[in-house]
Amino acid sequence: MRGRGVLLDRVTQFVLARKGKEIRPTLVLLAARACGGGGDRALRAAALVELLHTATLVHDDVVDEAERRRGAFSINALWKNKVAVLFGDYLLSRGLLLALDHGDHDFLHLISDAVRRMSEGELLQIEKTRRLDIDQGTYYRIIADKTGSLIAACLACGAASAGADGETVARMKDAGESLGLAFQVRDDLFDYGGADVGKPLGLDLQDRKLTLPLIAALERATPSQRRDVIQTIRSRRRRAAAAPDILRFVQHHGGLEFARAAMEEHAAAAAAIIRELPPSDARDALIDLAEYIVARKS
Amino acid sequence: MRGRGVLLDRVTQFVLARKGKEIRPTLVLLAARACGGGGDRALRAAALVELLHTATLVHDDVVDEAERRRGAFSINALWKNKVAVLFGDYLLSRGLLLALDHGDHDFLHLISDAVRRMSEGELLQIEKTRRLDIDQGTYYRIIADKTGSLIAACLACGAASAGADGETVARMKDAGESLGLAFQVRDDLFDYGGADVGKPLGLDLQDRKLTLPLIAALERATPSQRRDVIQTIRSRRRRAAAAPDILRFVQHHGGLEFARAAMEEHAAAAAAIIRELPPSDARDALIDLAEYIVARKS
Numbered sequence: 322m323r324g325r326g327v328l329l330d331r332v333t334q335f336v337l338a339r340k341g342k343e344i345r346p347t348l349v350l351l352a353a354r355a356c357g358g359g360g361d362r363a364l365r366a367a368a369l370v371e372l373l374h375t376a377t378l379v380h381d382d383v384v385d386e387a388e389r390r391r392g393a394f395s396i397n398a399l400w401k402n403k404v405a406v407l408f409g410d411y412l413l414s415r416g417l418l419l420a421l422d423h424g425d426h427d428f429l430h431l432i433s434d435a436v437r438r439m440s441e442g443e444l445l446q447i448e449k450t451r452r453l454d455i456d457q458g459t460y461y462r463i464i465a466d467k468t469g470s471l472i473a474a475c476l477a478c479g480a481a482s483a484g485a486d487g488e489t490v491a492r493m494k495d496a497g498e499s500l501g502l503a504f505q506v507r508d509d510l511f512d513y514g515g516a517d518v519g520k521p522l523g524l525d526l527q528d529r530k531l532t533l534p535l536i537a538a539l540e541r542a543t544p545s546q547r548r549d550v551i552q553t554i555r556s557r558r559r560r561a562a563a564a565p566d567i568l569r570f571v572q573h574h575g576g577l578e579f580a581r582a583a584m585e586e587h588a589a590a591a592a593a594i595i596r597e598l599p600p601s602d603a604r605d606a607l608i609d610l611a612e613y614i615v616a617r618k619s
Numbered sequence: 620m621r622g623r624g625v626l627l628d629r630v631t632q633f634v635l636a637r638k639g640k641e642i643r644p645t646l647v648l649l650a651a652r653a654c655g656g657g658g659d660r661a662l663r664a665a666a667l668v669e670l671l672h673t674a675t676l677v678h679d680d681v682v683d684e685a686e687r688r689r690g691a692f693s694i695n696a697l698w699k700n701k702v703a704v705l706f707g708d709y710l711l712s713r714g715l716l717l718a719l720d721h722g723d724h725d726f727l728h729l730i731s732d733a734v735r736r737m738s739e740g741e742l743l744q745i746e747k748t749r750r751l752d753i754d755q756g757t758y759y760r761i762i763a764d765k766t767g768s769l770i771a772a773c774l775a776c777g778a779a780s781a782g783a784d785g786e787t788v789a790r791m792k793d794a795g796e797s798l799g800l801a802f803q804v805r806d807d808l809f810d811y812g813g814a815d816v817g818k819p820l821g822l823d824l825q826d827r828k829l830t831l832p833l834i835a836a837l838e839r840a841t842p843s844q845r846r847d848v849i850q851t852i853r854s855r856r857r858r859a860a861a862a863p864d865i866l867r868f869v870q871h872h873g874g875l876e877f878a879r880a881a882m883e884e885h886a887a888a889a890a891a892i893i894r895e896l897p898p899s900d901a902r903d904a905l906i907d908l909a910e911y912i913v914a915r916k917s
Contacts, residue, residue, distance in 0.1 A: 328746035329739060383681065383704045402700055404745060406681045407738045409704075413711070414735035421728045429727075430719045437712035440705045441627060447702060448626035 332408050336375060344614070346371045348475040348500075349482070351610065352493055354603030355595070358483020365419060366428050366478040372416035373432055374471060377439060379409040427481045431494075435474040442466025446530070453551055455531045457540065461502070468508075469501030476500070489598075496594035503587035504614050506533055510580055511619075513568060523564035529554060533583060535567070538576030546570075588615045630706050634673060642912070644669045646773040646798075647780070649908065650791055652901030653893070656781020663717060664726050664776040670714035671730055672769060675737060677707040725779045729792075733772040740764025744828070751849055753829045755838065759800070766806075767799030774798070787896075794892035801885035802912050804831055808878055809917075811866060821862035827852055831881060833865070836874030844868075886913045 346367035353363035383402045413436075420429045446463045449455045455463075476497035480490045509532035512525040525532055531539075531554075539547050550570060553559045571577060592611050598604045644665035651661035681700045711734075718727045744761045747753045753761075774795035778788045807830035810823040823830055829837075829852075837845050848868060851857045869875060890909050896902045 326739065326743040326746055329742050332742075377708075380704050380708060383700050402681050404742065406678050406704055406707075407741050407745075410675075410678060410734060411738035411742070414731050414738065417715070417727065417731035418735060421724060421731060424724075426719060426722075426724060429715065433712050433715035433719060436708060437716060440709035440712065441624065443705050444627045444630075444702065444709070445624040447705075448624055 328404070329408075329411070332404060336379065336408070343371065344610070345374050345471065345475050348472065348497070348607070348610065349479040351603050351607045352476045352479025353483045354479075355598050355601055355607050356480045356483035356485040356489060356493070357599075358479075358485075362423075362425070362482040363479060365423055365425060366482045369416050369420055369425070369428055369432060370471070370475050370478060372412050372419070373436065376409040376412035376416070377436070377471075379405050379412065428478045431474045431477050431481070432471075435470040438466040438470035442468075442470070450529050450531075453529060453531065453555060455536060457533070457536055460531070460533055460536055464502060464505040464509075465498060468505040469498040472501030472504060473497035492594055492597065496591045499587045499594070500591035500611055500614065503584045503591065503611070506580055506584040506587065507615060507617065509533055510577065510584070513571060513577060523568070526554065526564060526567060527560060529560075533580040534571050534576035536576075537579035537583075538571040538574035541574040541576075542570070584615055588612065626702070627706070627709070630702060634677065634706070641669065642908070643672050643769065643773050646770065646795070646905070646908065647777040649901050649905045650774045650777025651780045653896050653899055653905050654778045654781035654783040654787060654791070655897075656777075656783075660721075660723070660780040661777060663721055663723060664780045667714050667718055667723070667726055667730060668769070668773050668776060670710050670717070671734065674707040674710035674714070675734075675769075677703050677710065726776045729772045729775050729779065733768040736764040736768035740766075740768070748827050748829075751827060751829065751853060753834060755831070755834055758829070758831055758834055762800060762803040762807075763796060766803040767796040770799030770802060771795035790892055790895065794889045797885045797892070798889040798909055798912065801882045801889065801909070804878055804882040804885065805913060805915065807831055808875065808882070811869060811875060821866070824852065824862060824865060825858060827858075831878040832869050832874035834874075835877035836869040836872035839872040839874075840868070882913055886910065 349367040349370050350359070350363055353359050353366070383405050416432075417429065420426070420432075442463050442465070445459075446467065449459055449463070473494045474497070477490050477494040480493040485493070509525065512523060512532065513534050526535075535550075539550060542550070550567065553563045553567070588611050592608045595604060595607050595611065647665040647668050648657070648661055651657050651664070681703050714730075715727065718724070718730075740761050740763070743757075744765065747757055747761070771792045772795065775788050775792040778791040783791070807823065810821060810830065811832050824833075833848075837848060840848070848865065851861045851865070886909050890906045893902060893905050893909065
């Protein structure tokens with residue numbers, strides 16, 4: 322086999338070195354075991370999900386113009402946008418080929434649908450961010466697509482790899498969707514404090530991203546308070562200095578408690594569905610993981 | 620069905636409005652007919668290839684930091700990189716779902732392999748461009764991957780959609796690969812003049828991309844001439860003013876004739892394979908299209 326080129330090898334090494342918590346492949350493997358499966362098919366599903374997730378992270382570096390991700394410089398900053406786009410496409414194609422070579426068409430369908438929803442969700446977020454026009458319904462539609470869809474695909478692929486029936490696969494997909502909502506609300510809460518590491522406070526706000534804590538606070542405020550906050554966020558100059566004021570506004574109107582309660586509800590909904598599976602260590606570990614997602618500090 | 624969001628609709632309209640020559644889907648449909656097929660499967664293969672090609676063009680807008688494509692502003696310039704990346708991913712996922720919903724796993728395999736090769740080829744080109752270290756072997760490896768692979772997939776998918784045997788599909792893939800080389804050499808020759816419309820003269824050179832006309836001329840020049848030209852290209856300041864000198868250098872060493880002869884050889888190799896098919900109007904139209912690709916002015 323001919324060499325693939327020095328650049329491709331270097332980018333691959335770089336991405337491997339900064340690998341994350343691997344929550345998604347873990348979800349696939351536990352779901353497979355909890356549905357009485359495991360083995361090679363489950364491992365392939367886990368590898369496929371991680372390849373796909375890494376591809377979207379790499380593309381996300383372009384999308385967010387993020388300077389950092391997981392503490393290290395993003396591929397984008399080091400090698401520029403063009404390499405990030407191409408490397409993401411490369412990972413995607415390798416995942417597709419892995420699945421096609423083994424006839425895993427069920428995984429492919431679940432994951433392609435997740436990719437469609439992830440791109441739709443991110444595009445909707447960009448549109449709404451520009452207009453600062455976002456309510457709870459729109460927020461949930463965005464996070465269900467951009468985050469829920471792939472976590473849903475993880476649990477569904479795990480179940481499918483175990484040969485579970487269509488009804489069980491659909492139930493596990495629902496569980497994953499709820500778990501994904503909890504995961505994203507947890508992430509959005511970090512922007513208002515409580516993260517040990519990771520992104521600095523108020524970053525979403527500087528990007529004009531309205532998330533659940535602020536949306537809930539805005540929905541409880543008076544129309545004039547609401548207008549003031551939106552106008553502050555609209556102004557780049559005022560926005561930069563206003564983070565502490567906006568945090569106080571969110572706290573005053575109970576936005577953090579509201580978001581925490583919503584997150585716990587989504588996680589509990591996921592756990593309730595997972596509990597429908599026959600008792601097993603894997604099932605319990607899956608429920609523990611759902612609780613970790615809510616309790617995590619990064 | 621819920622709305623997909625205003626931004627996604629607007630980007631879709633924009634991309635549809637600037638559609639190109641549609642050479643790739645035409646190749647799929649003609650190959651299908653020439654192999655005794657046609658109908659819905661051929662149309663799906665053609666749609667899949669065009670979706671994929673459009674996705675890579677949209678991603679290419681990020682890759683090339685191109686300000687223009689086909690005379691119109693690129694998505695990149697109008698909506699920025701992040702929308703281009705997400706819209707490319709969206710098109711890709713829609714193509715995958717179209718194929719998976721119809722069980723077209725053979726098309727998917729051919730096309731996923733093309734995506735892998737396209738991203739590998741572009742990454743290799745970036746690596747080599749940075750170093751200005753490129754000979755004919757490397758040039759052909761790059762263009763076979765970045766351009767040949769998708770044209771090969773067009774003819775192979777067309778044949779596969781007609782239910783052709785594995786041997787015929789493989790032969791048509793070879794024909795497409797050669798046709799793709801001819802197509803790319805034609806494109807690279809435009810940079811040295813001869814295009815009616817499209818990219819301005821010397822753009823590849825300003826991007827430090829060494830293509831066949833210049834590579835051939837460099838291989839025929841003396842070591843010191845060679846070093847002079849490379850040093851000129853390496854210097855941004857000298858490069859900008861040196862386009863006429865480099866064009867003369869390429870002409871003097873017969874680089875244009877060399878590239879034209881190579882292009883005609885590749886097109887002839889493609890036509891010879893296509894002629895192995897049973898006589899039909901579609902087969903002859905396919906050969907005409909191969910000749911058009913060489914003769915085209917844009």
